[in-house]
Amino acid sequence: MLIAIISLSILGAALGLFLGVAARRLAVEGNPLVAEIQDILPGSQCGQCGYPGCAGAAQALADGSAPITLCPPGGRAVVQLLAAKLGVEANLSDVEESVPKVAEVKEEICIGCTRCFKVCPTDAIMGAAQQLHSVFREACTACGKCEEVCPTESIKLQPIPVTVQSWYWQKPPMKEAA
Template sequence: MIAALLSLTALGLSLGLLLGFAARKLKVEGNPLVAEIEQMLPGSQCGQCGFPGCAGAAQALAEGKAAVDCCPPGGADLVQALAAKLGVEADLSGIKASVPMIAEVQEHLCIGCTKCFKVCPTDAIMGAAKQIHTVFREACTACGKCVECCPTEATRLTPVPVTLQSWYWHKPEAGWVA
């Protein structure tokens, strides 16, 4: 009886010491998750998530204060990636199929008010006062800020056109799955 008590106590003590030692020795400094999440976010600082820029959103996501579907420009792919990263269930039902979009200025409606290129977080709209503005495709993240501020509804988001360079095979139908 005594022997059993002693041996169990000794076992508990030594394991406890080992755990305490490991906790100190293998301590991870800081939270690398925030930086990793920030890398995954579009980085256009558009603010549609309601947080101050992508860094703020990353912080909130890492702390579980933001939903994985908080970033509209990231689309379904980002939701899935974030869900996998954070180990949570992703609800994709509310998200449109992620067709890459791009802003477009309809020339016949543009009055050259310069509002859109002032709000563009990536300087993707070029133009000057009283001149028609155009979108620099490579820089546009389709955040939609220009659409919100346009007084004549001249800016809109359209799907990125498919070219021979960007086209690739669709995913095969999975009808053969048992």
């Protein structure tokens, strides 16, 4: 009887101590999900989602207070990655409406003020003072920051032109069933 009580108490104390130490030692700061979501997001800190930067958006997504379709520059790729990460159904119909875009410089009215490339989060704009600016399409996420700062409305988001490389068959029209 006494032996049982003592051994169980010792066992309990030892395990309690172990768990207490483990909780201190192996503590995880913050929600790891937030960091993982932040890895998925573009990281361009454009603020189009209404949250302060991608970290804020990641926090909101982890809380479940923001929809996974919140990131316009990320497009469908990000929505699908988020859906897989968060285990929610991806509703792509909202995203597909906005066709993929990139910034484009209207060369006649660009004054070479350098404001746009200073704000570009992905270094997608090339230029120098008093020189024409130009956009690298592959690097542009269409975050729209350049559009906001352009004094002459020369830089604008335009739909990406369809080329032979990017074209593919449309879905057959849904007109079966009668």
